[in-house]
Every structure is written in C-alpha cells, then in structure tokens.
Amino acid sequence: MVSQIKSRFPIFQQHPGLVYLDNAATTHRPQAVIDAITNFYVADNSNIHRGMYELSANATTAYENTRRKTAAFLESDNPGTIAFTTGTTESINIVARSFVEKRLHPGDNIVITMMEHHANFIPWQMLAKARSAELRIVPINEKGDLDLREFGKLLDAKTKIVACTHISNTLGTVNDIAKIVDAAHKKDIPVLVDAAQSAALYALNVRELPYDFLAFSGHKMFGPFGTGVLYTADKYVADILPYNFGGGIIQDVTLEDTIFKKYPYHLDAGTPNVSGVMGLGAAIDFIKGMDTKQAMDHVNDLTTYCREQLLKIDEVKLVGWPKSQGGIISFLVRDIHPHDVASFLDKDHIAVRAGMHCTQPLLAFLETPATVRVSFSIYNQRADVDHLCDALRGLIKFWS
Amino acid sequence: MTKEELQQLYSDKILVHGKDPYHFEKIAYPDVEILAYNPMCGDKYVLQLVKGDDSIQSAYFDGFGCALSKASISILLRKIEGMSIQDAAAFCKDFIHAIDSGSGIPSDDPALNVLLELRNFEGRVDCIKLGWESLLSGLGEES
Structure with missing residues (x-):
C-alpha cells in the first residue's frame, strides 16, 4: 500500500532517498x-x-x-x-x-x-x-x-x-x-x-x-x-x-x-x-479516495513501532507517553542538542524537526528547552523508523 | 557538506568548544548581563561581562544551546576580553557582516575562521550568530 501511495507524491521521485519525518510541519503534495x-x-x-x-x-x-x-x-x-x-x-x-x-x-x-x-x-x-x-x-x-x-x-x-x-x-x-x-x-x-x-x-x-x-x-x-x-x-x-x-x-x-x-x-x-x-x-x-481507516492504522502502527524502537536505544529519552499518540513523537538524545541531532540526521537524508515547536508554555512545563520531533504520514514505512534508529545509534557512537 | 565533512568539522573544531567551553559558568557579580535567546529553537544563554577601567576584563556565559551556538559564544568571549566596549561591538558587527555577506574579516585566528567557514551550514547560521548579535545589541544599550 505504502509504495503505491508514495508513488503519487512526486517529491519522492526528486529525492528518492528522502526519509521525511516532519509531516507535522507540512505534508507533501500528491500529483493530483x-x-x-x-x-x-x-x-x-x-x-x-x-x-x-x-x-x-x-x-x-x-x-x-x-x-x-x-x-x-x-x-x-x-x-x-x-x-x-x-x-x-x-x-x-x-x-x-x-x-x-x-x-x-x-x-x-x-x-x-x-x-x-x-x-x-x-x-x-x-x-x-x-x-x-x-x-x-x-x-x-x-x-x-x-x-x-x-x-x-x-x-x-x-x-x-x-x-x-x-x-x-x-x-x-x-x-x-x-x-x-x-x-x-x-x-x-x-x-x-x-x-x-x-x-x-x-x-x-x-x-x-x-x-x-x-x-x-x-x-x-x-x-x-x-x-x-x-x-x-x-x-x-x-x-x-x-x-x-x-x-x-x-x-x-x-x-x-x-x-x-x-x-x-x-x-x-x-x-x-x-x-x-x-x-x-x-x-x-x-x-x-483513500481507505482512511487503513491509513490511520498504518500511521498508528508506525507510531507504536517507532516508540518501541526508540526505547531500545538507552541514550534516547521519550518526551511524553500519552495514552493515545497520533503520529507524532518527541524525544531527546543524551545531552546532544536537538539541533545538532537534526543536522546529523539530515546528512543521513532524514528530515526531522528540532526546537520548541511553537509550544513554549508546554516545554517550560516539561522543563525541556527543546526536543527532536518525528511525525509520520501515509507514505512513511517501518524502514524509515529503522533508518532513523540506525542513524541515531551512529550519532551517539560518534558523539561519545 | 557531506556527513563525513560534518563529522570532521564537529570532531576537530566544534565539540572541543562544545564540551569544554570557555568560561562556561555563572558569576555572582557581573557588571553587564546580556540575554542571548533564540525563541525558534530554545537556545538561551546569559552572557556576563566584568568591566575593567577601559575594557572588558573578563566574560562568562551560562545556559542551554546546541554545540554550534555554544562553541561560537565560547570563541567570542575569549576574543573580546581586553577589548573596549566600542571595539567589542565593532568586532561583533564585522563578524556578523562577514557571515551575512560571505566576505572575510582580517584574522589569523583559526577558531574564528572555523566559524566563518560554517556560514554555509544549512539552517545553522542563526546558531553561529546568536551570541554575537545578542552581545552587539546588549553593548549598544550599554554605550
């Protein structure tokens, strides 16, 4: 299903290796x-x-x-x-x-x-x-x-x-x-x-x-x-x-x-x-035109899978663990600033958001100056999460 | 910039400042205190200056930010110690102009040249300029 949907978004033909995990900022547009x-x-x-x-x-x-x-x-x-x-x-x-x-x-x-x-x-x-x-x-x-x-x-x-x-x-x-x-x-x-x-x-x-x-x-x-x-x-x-x-x-x-x-x-x-x-x-x-139930299940599956995989990395700390989580995950990586994390992930063709996400009162409450945020859409797949986690492991090793 | 170049840059030139920044502590009685804050990313530092008779006797900073902003402020503070307020402001102005315009500034300081090299680092120029712009603005209010 994902490869079929992904083929309708021309950005991925222009950037075949792109792992786009910033859908909360903006999604891509289908050809239609x-x-x-x-x-x-x-x-x-x-x-x-x-x-x-x-x-x-x-x-x-x-x-x-x-x-x-x-x-x-x-x-x-x-x-x-x-x-x-x-x-x-x-x-x-x-x-x-x-x-x-x-x-x-x-x-x-x-x-x-x-x-x-x-x-x-x-x-x-x-x-x-x-x-x-x-x-x-x-x-x-x-x-x-x-x-x-x-x-x-x-x-x-x-x-x-x-x-x-x-x-x-x-x-x-x-x-x-x-x-x-x-x-x-x-x-x-x-x-x-x-x-x-x-x-x-x-x-x-x-x-x-x-x-x-x-x-x-x-x-x-x-x-x-x-x-x-x-x-x-x-x-x-x-x-x-x-x-x-x-x-x-x-x-x-x-x-x-x-x-x-x-x-x-x-x-x-x-x-x-x-x-x-x-x-x-x-x-x-x-x-x-989509099967929206299937699409939502897919994004929910990615969210759960990503949480599980991130938890396997000791140096990663999730920010928030809500009962129901819809396609968006914030986290921290050791003492590495989220901007540095995002810059390194970018070199592995992974697009994430880092910063305060226009929610300063929330971050002040959480006593967290900034987070790394990943957010999924219909064209993402589990391989994107695997790629993210591999890149994070590489960054942690480099930073040590 | 490739991943390898980025790693090289960080390991050789950035992390050394990021991990052991110059005068990264908060002192009790500064003469001047300047906030360096980027609300887009959350980087927030307090720059503290101790004035001598005609010059900045010593400079300190404390706070939270990325390796680039921290390294940049570390390099900045080391450079302005001993300068007059006016000279420090002019120094900041020249540096910011060099970053923005792509021109160089006459300097044989390798640390400063590293910062200038970073002006092509996608999306991170604000991190490099944060301390410099804040100091310039703060010194403007002082003079």
Missing part, C-alpha cells in the same frame, strides 16, 4: 493536488464572484463546489458553515476577534490547554488581556495527557469559549474531543477544535463530534500552503463579524455605512486564494 492548482491557472483562471462571463462563472462554481466538498468532508450538510482562510492560525484568530471578543467581558474566562500550539494560545492570551478576562489553562500530567477532571472544574458560567487541540503537535497526544465538547456543551460553552494535526487522517465528523468551531490548514493534509478552513456551527454562524474589511464582502456601501454579506462570504475581503482552494479540494478528494 499539484495538477489541480496548475490546471486552474492553465485552463480556468479567472477571478470569482465578479466576472459576468463564462470563465469567471466557472471559477466561481468550482470555488463554491469546493466549499460543498469541504462541508461534506466534515459531514456538515450546510456549505454555509465553511469559510476558507489562510490556515489554522487565521481561522482561530477569526473566532477570537470576530466572535469571542464581543462576548467577553471583564471577569469572564477562556479555557485552553497546556499543550496548545502558539496559534491556539496567543490569540486567547492577547484577547483575555485586552478584555481583563482570565485565561484558564487545563493542566497535563507527566505523560502528556490532559487532566480532564481539572478541565471540568475550570468551566463555569463565565467561560466564553473552550479552545483545544485535537492532537498535540509536540507530544502527539490525541485528546478526547468528544468528552471535552460534551462537558462544555453541558454548560452551553462553545468549543473550538484546532485540527491542524488531525485533519488529514482523523474523522472530523461534526455529527459525531459536535464541535462549534473547527480550524485546520490545507498544507498539513496534502493541500497547498496558504489555505485553511474555519467551520462554524449553524447556531453561531450569524454571530461571526467580518474580520478584515475590503471589497468582495459587502452588500451595500454608502458614505455613512456599510452592510456586509453574511458568513462565510463576509470573511473574503479582497481576492481569495482561488487556485489554493482548488488544490485544497483536490486534497480532500485524495483523502476521500
């Missing part, structure tokens, strides 16, 4: 996604929602069809719940500034977790400061699992949103979103889920996981850079205000005032990333 972007420029290029000619009408139809496709991807029957953004970061910022801000009063609170990426941390921290509200942080245990009992205690009548990652980009922890949503909804608190690390392979079915906001990026699910999605539940759609101002989002402009279109169209100020959205649509088709 590259073709979709290219074909748009070659055959269908035109601006959308503007031109009174066939080419523009076709581009608009294709763009809106991708909105339908994205809604269907989440099992939402309303395409009007889907806004296209530049990525997870913008999606979260839209919810912070265009939804929560006006509902947040001094003394209210926002609940996030210790393991959030800065993209799901700083927008809430800044908002809480600006509105004299409290930022409440759900703690984690030493294994890297959320303390859900403590989470329940942090929710009260003044909680205006819960914002939580589905999968930790540093530890790989897969959070129990169903439980989180259920606890918050019992108190009528909306929940935003950062699905940046999970959108590619995890079922994000809104019927089963009734989150209120979902944010994810195209480039971490085989799609183009600069594309993202914000899903907003029907019940909150009317409460989202425009985020940026400009052309394309208005119904009427007079000298005195402006009347805006409704969500999601009032978020498209300026020209949207039309070709990117075409690529995003192709990425969704690519995912839907």
Whole structure:
C-alpha cells in the first residue's frame, strides 16, 4: 500500500532517498493536488464572484463546489458553515476577534490547554488581556495527557469559549474531543477544535463530534500552503463579524455605512486564494479516495513501532507517553542538542524537526528547552523508523 | 557538506568548544548581563561581562544551546576580553557582516575562521550568530 501511495507524491521521485519525518510541519503534495492548482491557472483562471462571463462563472462554481466538498468532508450538510482562510492560525484568530471578543467581558474566562500550539494560545492570551478576562489553562500530567477532571472544574458560567487541540503537535497526544465538547456543551460553552494535526487522517465528523468551531490548514493534509478552513456551527454562524474589511464582502456601501454579506462570504475581503482552494479540494478528494481507516492504522502502527524502537536505544529519552499518540513523537538524545541531532540526521537524508515547536508554555512545563520531533504520514514505512534508529545509534557512537 | 565533512568539522573544531567551553559558568557579580535567546529553537544563554577601567576584563556565559551556538559564544568571549566596549561591538558587527555577506574579516585566528567557514551550514547560521548579535545589541544599550 505504502509504495503505491508514495508513488503519487512526486517529491519522492526528486529525492528518492528522502526519509521525511516532519509531516507535522507540512505534508507533501500528491500529483493530483499539484495538477489541480496548475490546471486552474492553465485552463480556468479567472477571478470569482465578479466576472459576468463564462470563465469567471466557472471559477466561481468550482470555488463554491469546493466549499460543498469541504462541508461534506466534515459531514456538515450546510456549505454555509465553511469559510476558507489562510490556515489554522487565521481561522482561530477569526473566532477570537470576530466572535469571542464581543462576548467577553471583564471577569469572564477562556479555557485552553497546556499543550496548545502558539496559534491556539496567543490569540486567547492577547484577547483575555485586552478584555481583563482570565485565561484558564487545563493542566497535563507527566505523560502528556490532559487532566480532564481539572478541565471540568475550570468551566463555569463565565467561560466564553473552550479552545483545544485535537492532537498535540509536540507530544502527539490525541485528546478526547468528544468528552471535552460534551462537558462544555453541558454548560452551553462553545468549543473550538484546532485540527491542524488531525485533519488529514482523523474523522472530523461534526455529527459525531459536535464541535462549534473547527480550524485546520490545507498544507498539513496534502493541500497547498496558504489555505485553511474555519467551520462554524449553524447556531453561531450569524454571530461571526467580518474580520478584515475590503471589497468582495459587502452588500451595500454608502458614505455613512456599510452592510456586509453574511458568513462565510463576509470573511473574503479582497481576492481569495482561488487556485489554493482548488488544490485544497483536490486534497480532500485524495483523502476521500483513500481507505482512511487503513491509513490511520498504518500511521498508528508506525507510531507504536517507532516508540518501541526508540526505547531500545538507552541514550534516547521519550518526551511524553500519552495514552493515545497520533503520529507524532518527541524525544531527546543524551545531552546532544536537538539541533545538532537534526543536522546529523539530515546528512543521513532524514528530515526531522528540532526546537520548541511553537509550544513554549508546554516545554517550560516539561522543563525541556527543546526536543527532536518525528511525525509520520501515509507514505512513511517501518524502514524509515529503522533508518532513523540506525542513524541515531551512529550519532551517539560518534558523539561519545 | 557531506556527513563525513560534518563529522570532521564537529570532531576537530566544534565539540572541543562544545564540551569544554570557555568560561562556561555563572558569576555572582557581573557588571553587564546580556540575554542571548533564540525563541525558534530554545537556545538561551546569559552572557556576563566584568568591566575593567577601559575594557572588558573578563566574560562568562551560562545556559542551554546546541554545540554550534555554544562553541561560537565560547570563541567570542575569549576574543573580546581586553577589548573596549566600542571595539567589542565593532568586532561583533564585522563578524556578523562577514557571515551575512560571505566576505572575510582580517584574522589569523583559526577558531574564528572555523566559524566563518560554517556560514554555509544549512539552517545553522542563526546558531553561529546568536551570541554575537545578542552581545552587539546588549553593548549598544550599554554605550
């Protein structure tokens, strides 16, 4: 299965020896996604929602069809719940500034977790400061699992949103979103889920996981850079205000005032990333064309196998040991700095991430200045893990 | 740079500083304390200077970072001892310019030349410059 899937990603033809273990930073793109972007420029290029000619009408139809496709991807029957953004970061910022801000009063609170990426941390921290509200942080245990009992205690009548990652980009922890949503909804608190690390392979079915906001990026699910999605539940759609101002989002402009279109169209100020959205649509088709259960099992198998193999190396220390770990593992190698580890692995054609992974509060809690991180996708295989471990053994021997 | 070249570089020139860095300790009463921090990777050092009448009498550092940043700061601190604040700042500026522009600086110090050789080390230039840029910025505030 893997070799067949891998052959659909041209990067591996350009770099046949590449062991790419940095999928949490960005995945590679299959030929189908590259073709979709290219074909748009070659055959269908035109601006959308503007031109009174066939080419523009076709581009608009294709763009809106991708909105339908994205809604269907989440099992939402309303395409009007889907806004296209530049990525997870913008999606979260839209919810912070265009939804929560006006509902947040001094003394209210926002609940996030210790393991959030800065993209799901700083927008809430800044908002809480600006509105004299409290930022409440759900703690984690030493294994890297959320303390859900403590989470329940942090929710009260003044909680205006819960914002939580589905999968930790540093530890790989897969959070129990169903439980989180259920606890918050019992108190009528909306929940935003950062699905940046999970959108590619995890079922994000809104019927089963009734989150209120979902944010994810195209480039971490085989799609183009600069594309993202914000899903907003029907019940909150009317409460989202425009985020940026400009052309394309208005119904009427007079000298005195402006009347805006409704969500999601009032978020498209300026020209949207039309070709990117075409690529995003192709990425969704690519995912839907896979046996996603088999793909997820494969990534889970790689995660377990990698953990087992790393544990066989005495000088390697895993950072985090969550109950459920989704394709991401952080570790340390003796006293060798993660950057030095990454530089040496690079010479064995192994691409890993080293550093703080945009999770400084988490690393401060773990009293770890930086980690080496490996992250898997559908085109990785057990041989990649073996290659990694051999290279690590070589590095340890060299460093001794 | 091949793996063999990287190993050669580290074993001959980097690890010697990384494993036994110059004045790698925190002193109790420095005259100047400068934070060298790269938030992208987590490298964080405190540079400490003791001033003499007209010069930097001694320099120390402490903290966490990769072998490259540690070696680079080790070499830097050894070089600036005895320099005036102005000369140390100019020295940092020249070095950073040399790294960025690819030009050389007049020096017969082999350690310094090793750092300059490393400017083509993919993705690691910030590690080399960290201490130098922080010191330059800190000395600017001092003068």
